[in-house]
Amino acid sequence: MAAKRKIDRPVSGGAVLRERVTAAITDAALGELADVGYARMSMEAVARRAGVGKAALYRRWPSKQAMITELVRSKITETLPHIPATGDLHSDLRGLLAAYHSHLANPLVALIGADLLAESRRDSTLADMLQTEVAAPRRQAARCVLQGAIDHGELPPTLDLKLATDLLIAPLAFRTLILDERSDDEYLETLTAATLAALKAAVRQP
Amino acid sequence: MAAKRKIDRPVSGGAVLRERVTAAITDAALGELADVGYARMSMEAVARRAGVGKAALYRRWPSKQAMITELVRSKITETLPHIPATGDLHSDLRGLLAAYHSHLANPLVALIGADLLAESRRDSTLADMLQTEVAAPRRQAARCVLQGAIDHGELPPTLDLKLATDLLIAPLAFRTLILDERSDDEYLETLTAATLAALKAAVRQP
Amino acid sequence: MAAKRKIDRPVSGGAVLRERVTAAITDAALGELADVGYARMSMEAVARRAGVGKAALYRRWPSKQAMITELVRSKITETLPHIPATGDLHSDLRGLLAAYHSHLANPLVALIGADLLAESRRDSTLADMLQTEVAAPRRQAARCVLQGAIDHGELPPTLDLKLATDLLIAPLAFRTLILDERSDDEYLETLTAATLAALKAAVRQP
Amino acid sequence: MAAKRKIDRPVSGGAVLRERVTAAITDAALGELADVGYARMSMEAVARRAGVGKAALYRRWPSKQAMITELVRSKITETLPHIPATGDLHSDLRGLLAAYHSHLANPLVALIGADLLAESRRDSTLADMLQTEVAAPRRQAARCVLQGAIDHGELPPTLDLKLATDLLIAPLAFRTLILDERSDDEYLETLTAATLAALKAAVRQP
DNA sequence: TTCTAATCGAGACGGTACGTCCCGTCTTGCC
DNA sequence: GGCAAGACGGGACGTACCGTCTCGATTAGAA
Numbered sequence: 001m002a003a004k005r006k007i008d009r010p011v012s013g014g015a016v017l018r019e020r021v022t023a024a025i026t027d028a029a030l031g032e033l034a035d036v037g038y039a040r041m042s043m044e045a046v047a048r049r050a051g052v053g054k055a056a057l058y059r060r061w062p063s064k065q066a067m068i069t070e071l072v073r074s075k076i077t078e079t080l081p082h083i084p085a086t087g088d089l090h091s092d093l094r095g096l097l098a099a100y101h102s103h104l105a106n107p108l109v110a111l112i113g114a115d116l117l118a119e120s121r122r123d124s125t126l127a128d129m130l131q132t133e134v135a136a137p138r139r140q141a142a143r144c145v146l147q148g149a150i151d152h153g154e155l156p157p158t159l160d161l162k163l164a165t166d167l168l169i170a171p172l173a174f175r176t177l178i179l180d181e182r183s184d185d186e187y188l189e190t191l192t193a194a195t196l197a198a199l200k201a202a203v204r205q206p
Numbered sequence: 207m208a209a210k211r212k213i214d215r216p217v218s219g220g221a222v223l224r225e226r227v228t229a230a231i232t233d234a235a236l237g238e239l240a241d242v243g244y245a246r247m248s249m250e251a252v253a254r255r256a257g258v259g260k261a262a263l264y265r266r267w268p269s270k271q272a273m274i275t276e277l278v279r280s281k282i283t284e285t286l287p288h289i290p291a292t293g294d295l296h297s298d299l300r301g302l303l304a305a306y307h308s309h310l311a312n313p314l315v316a317l318i319g320a321d322l323l324a325e326s327r328r329d330s331t332l333a334d335m336l337q338t339e340v341a342a343p344r345r346q347a348a349r350c351v352l353q354g355a356i357d358h359g360e361l362p363p364t365l366d367l368k369l370a371t372d373l374l375i376a377p378l379a380f381r382t383l384i385l386d387e388r389s390d391d392e393y394l395e396t397l398t399a400a401t402l403a404a405l406k407a408a409v410r411q412p
Numbered sequence: 413m414a415a416k417r418k419i420d421r422p423v424s425g426g427a428v429l430r431e432r433v434t435a436a437i438t439d440a441a442l443g444e445l446a447d448v449g450y451a452r453m454s455m456e457a458v459a460r461r462a463g464v465g466k467a468a469l470y471r472r473w474p475s476k477q478a479m480i481t482e483l484v485r486s487k488i489t490e491t492l493p494h495i496p497a498t499g500d501l502h503s504d505l506r507g508l509l510a511a512y513h514s515h516l517a518n519p520l521v522a523l524i525g526a527d528l529l530a531e532s533r534r535d536s537t538l539a540d541m542l543q544t545e546v547a548a549p550r551r552q553a554a555r556c557v558l559q560g561a562i563d564h565g566e567l568p569p570t571l572d573l574k575l576a577t578d579l580l581i582a583p584l585a586f587r588t589l590i591l592d593e594r595s596d597d598e599y600l601e602t603l604t605a606a607t608l609a610a611l612k613a614a615v616r617q618p
Numbered sequence: 619m620a621a622k623r624k625i626d627r628p629v630s631g632g633a634v635l636r637e638r639v640t641a642a643i644t645d646a647a648l649g650e651l652a653d654v655g656y657a658r659m660s661m662e663a664v665a666r667r668a669g670v671g672k673a674a675l676y677r678r679w680p681s682k683q684a685m686i687t688e689l690v691r692s693k694i695t696e697t698l699p700h701i702p703a704t705g706d707l708h709s710d711l712r713g714l715l716a717a718y719h720s721h722l723a724n725p726l727v728a729l730i731g732a733d734l735l736a737e738s739r740r741d742s743t744l745a746d747m748l749q750t751e752v753a754a755p756r757r758q759a760a761r762c763v764l765q766g767a768i769d770h771g772e773l774p775p776t777l778d779l780k781l782a783t784d785l786l787i788a789p790l791a792f793r794t795l796i797l798d799e800r801s802d803d804e805y806l807e808t809l810t811a812a813t814l815a816a817l818k819a820a821v822r823q824p
Numbered sequence: 825t826t827c828t829a830a831t832c833g834a835g836a837c838g839g840t841a842c843g844t845c846c847c848g849t850c851t852t853g854c855c
Numbered sequence: 856g857g858c859a860a861g862a863c864g865g866g867a868c869g870t871a872c873c874g875t876c877t878c879g880a881t882t883a884g885a886a
Contacts (some may be wrong), residue, residue: 015852015861037328039245042841053864058843114327117384118320122243135385160396163377167400170380171372178323178379179372190366190410194373197407202400204392222883224831248872259833264874427835427878449740451657454867465838470869526739529796530732534655547797572808575789579812582792583784590735590791591784602778602822606785609819614812616804636857660846671859676848 017060024050025057029071034108038068038115069126072112073133089149093199094192096145097172100138101183104176113177142168146199158203167198223266230256231263235277236314244274244321271325275332278318279339282309295355299405300398302351303378306344307389310382319383348374352405364409373404429472436462437469441483442520450480450527481538484524485545501561505611506604508557509584512550513595516588525589554580558611570615579610635678642668643675647689648726656686656733683737687744690730694721695751707767711817712810714763715790718756719801722794731795760786764817776821785816 028050032041043064047054061067086092104110120127142165149155155164171191175181183191234256238247249270253260267273292298309315326333348371355361361370377397381387389397440462444453455476459466473479498504516522532539554577561567567576583603587593595603646668650659661682665672679685704710721727738745760783767773773782789809793799801809 015850015859015863018851018862021863038324043843044841047864051864053862053866054843055845055865056863059862063843111327114320114324118324119245121317121320121386122245163393163396163400166377166381166385167404171369171376173384174376174380175372178383180327186410187369190369190408194369194404194408198373198400198404201403202396204396222831224882227832249874250872253833257833259831259835260874261834261876262832265831269874427837427876429836430877433837449736451737455869456867459838463838465836465840466869467839467871468837471836475869476867523739526732526736530736531657533729533732533798534657575805575808575812578789578793578797579816583781583788585796586788586792587784590795592739598822599781602781602820606781606816606820610785610812610816613815614808616808634857639858661848662846665859669859671861672848673850673860674858677857681848 021050021052021056022060025052025060026071028052029067030075030108033068033072033115034111038112038119041068043067065123065126069123069129072116073129075108075112077133085144085148087148087152089145089152089154090192090196092145092148093168093196094188096142096168097188097192097195099141100169100172101176101188104172105182110176110180117177138169139165149199155199156203159199160202160204164199164202167195167202171195227256227258227262228266231258231266232277234258235273236281239274239277240313240317244318244325247274249273271329271332274318275322275335278314278322279335281314282312283339291350291354293354293358295351295358295360296398296402298351298354299374299402300394302348302374303394303398303401305347306375306378307382307394310378311388316382316386323383344375345371355405361405362409365405366408366410370405370408373401373408377401433462433464433468434472437464437472438483440464441479442487445480445484445527446520446523450524450531453480455479477535477538481535481541484528485541487520487524489545497556497560499560499564501557501564501566502604502608504557504560505580505608506600508554508580509600509604509607511553512581512584513588513600516584517594522588522592529589550581551577561611567611568615571611572614572616576611576614579607579614583607639668639670639674640678643670643678644689646670647685648693651686651689652725652729656730659686661685683741683744686730687734687747690726690734691747691751693726694724705766705770707763707770707772708810708814710763710766711786711814712806714760714786715806715810715813717759718787718790719794719806722790723800728794728798735795756787757783767817773817774821777817778820778822782817782820785813785820789813 025046029041029046032046032049036045041064043054043057047057050056057067061070086095104113116126116130120130143161146155146159146161146164146168150157150159172183175183231252235247235252238252238255242251247270249260249263253263256262263273267276292301310319322332322336326336349367352361352365352367352370352374356363356365378389381389437458441453441458444458444461448457453476455466455469459469462468469479473482498507516525528538528542532542555573558567558571558573558576558580562569562571584595587595643664647659647664650664650667654663659682661672661675665675668674675685679688704713722731734744734748738748761779764773764777764779764782764786768775768777790801793801
């Protein structure tokens with residue numbers, strides 16, 4: 001998913017970024033990212049670890065920033081879990097939380113997530129990427145489940161969708177990304193019940 | 207709050223870190239922090255801005271990391287809001303959320319919070335500090351309110367305290383620190399209602 | 413002779429380029445120069461060899477070019493030999509040639525001289541430096557001896573001074589710098605005689 | 619004169635270095651040489667200028683060094699002037715100096731000569747090439763004229779041939795290659811006279 | 825009041841990383 | 856197999872900070 005340049009045929013002959021090198025760099029970069037974190041990661045170290053010249057990195061990405069952004073985006077989105085929609089609110093909710101949980105449990109997501117969120121305050125490109133590639137799909141899935149429940153009469157039509165979405169995602173994300181604590185099945189079960197109750201009360205006040 | 211060394215009796219001579227210098231550095235550092243952010247802040251720039259030699263910084267803190275950590279810690283804790291305990295669960299809850307909100311609305315907290323949380327994954331000293339200095343007092347306040355409600359019979363004794371604490375803090379923290387969105391009074395009001403409902407359902411399943 | 417900055421007292425305290433570091437760099441640079449030549453010399457190698465950071469080099473000289481120029485200038489001029497002037501043309505001539513010879517026999521001069529002359533075609537700063545610091549004094553010495561001989565009637569007043577100067581310096585310089593051959597006493601003796609004869613004939617044609 | 623490989627019968631197929639490409643490279647290289655000089659010339663620039671792949675260069679020469687050396691060698695030798703031998707020492711001498719002069723006046727010789735001489739101190743292959751291809755023919759011509767003069771009795775049989783050769787070539791070479799100054803007819807005329815006198819005195823001392 | 829030792833501003837020190845350029849080699853697909 | 860294009864590993868460029876160290880000059884507590 002990396003290397004975007006040089007994919008269309010040049011006049012003749014020409015050289016193309018080599019797959020194996022791209023793979024080696026990607027592996028090395030993700031490894032470094034996990035080892036030392038976003039801020040302390042150095043391009044030189046990545047190149048060294050990949051057994052590659054620095055130029056090979058800069059041929060693929062214009063900067064350290066861009067490389068990490070792209071790498072993480074593809075890693076995160078490729079692990080985006082499927083979200084079910086059975087129609088029953090409680091089981092949909094449970095499914096949604098299970099999907100979030102399994103995604104957040106990915107070691108890379110947990111390790112890098114906090115770094116990215118911190119960095120995204122300063123880098124609007126990164127912020128936009130996270131918004132459209134990561135947050136939007138989740139929000140969409142949540143909204144889908146909520147709308148279904150409203151249509152079935154399980155949730156009131158006065159539901160504050162914005163707040164409801166926050167309520168759905170926040171506790172698990174907060175616990176995993178910020179408190180760095182694991183959540184077991186029992187936790188998820190109780191959380192589902194509590195979230196269900198919260199949603200029913202999340203209506204705009206008269 | 208800075209300068210920890212040299213506080214006990216020197217052998218002789220005048221050799222105490224000077225207050226004015228410490229203050230100048232602190233101001234400059236917070237200024238830089240606000241201007242360029244955690245990652246891009248340089249000690250050189252802080253020293254330059256404070257009109258101070260770099261050594262004056264390293265005489266006070268062992269590293270850039272430590273300096274920022276300590277500055278932010280003191281800024282964060284000094285703004286820790288008072289938390290009321292009237293006995294009425296709904297109004298206590300509202301008060302608690304208002305207190306969290308006003309604290310998180312502090313620009314410095316919002317700016318630096320995410321950085322510190324990210325960094326704390328790799329720096330257990332920082333993690334411990336945040337845990338004891340920031341998280342613990344909040345958790346304690348929450349627990350206090352919750353226990354009162356249980357004693358008054360407003361919440362069931364089977365309440366999962368761990369989960370309940372997460373439910374109390376997570377939505378607001380997530381929204382502010384991670385989504386970087388403001389919350390108005392109306393939002394807080396609805397959130398209070400929803401949280402109240404969630405808490406009542408946050409009991410361990412039979 | 414290196415380090416020209418920071419020699420006058422700043423407002424207070426301040427830091428000064430350290431003598432030992434300058435010496436280490438100078439040695440290392442001259443060593444590299446002798447080993448790999450002007451063109452192939454690298455600042456990194458010099459820094460490595462001197463056990464010094466690259467910044468220490470760039471604190472002293474603005475560029476590789478400038479460093480080499482200055483270093484060589486000082487090395488060459490510091491070995492500039494004393495030139496006698498007895499009044500007797502033959503012995504003055506012999507002395508002059510001996511002085512040139514001993515200077516050109518300096519291994520560094522011999523090794524670097526050709527590099528510098530080549531480079532000076534492209535670098536007018538270097539060319540000017542060589543002209544004023546190296547060539548001019550020699551030319552002056554030669555002119556002095558020649559003028560004395562004219563005054564004594566040993567050389568005709570119609571002597572072409574420009575040509576005569578070339579005749580004095582060229583054979584030895586050419587032989588040493590370009591042919592890279594040594595010259596012994598016997599050679600110098602014969603050369604003196606031949607040069608004397610040449611000078612007497614070096615008059616502008618009628 | 620370039621391309622030495624693949625000049626004899628290829629086994630099959632069309633696999634001979636193409637003349638047009640060689641010519642384009644040669645032109646481009648000489649152009650770059652003139653534009654930016656020996657040291658700053660880059661193979662990439664030559665390839666670009668010739669509209670040619672870098673491989674085409676390295677198929678013909680093993681290195682930048684080798685390419686320049688060979689190009690310049692061929693340019694220098696192809697401009698080697700004819701040297702007359704009338705029997706009259708003065709006019710032969712004048713002819714010799716005129717030939718040297720016209721050769722050295724070739725802009726390429728002047729531009730590259732000093733570089734090559736400098737480089738030849740560290741590259742014995744280059745030194746040998748210059749010796750056999752450039753210096754030897756000139757020395758031979760000089761020796762020829764000198765021997766003729768000895769045979770005719772115009773020069774003493776005790777003439778120091780080595781020194782005499784130096785005396786013949788040095789002033790002009792020095793002036794052109796090192797001082798980078800032009801020489802006009804009048805200069806050459808006077809130089810001839812002076813050189814003639816010098817030669818007559820260039821006998822080994824008793 | 826004098827002594828005296830640690831602090832001060834300034835910035836040099838050995839390092840590491842940045843992103844760029846070129847070297848000489850290697851790879852790809854067209855002719 | 857030569858060719859144009861250009862990716863490859865390597866290494867140097869000159870800059871910016873890191874955290875440490877070195878200067879005199881300043882300053883304030885102990886004598």
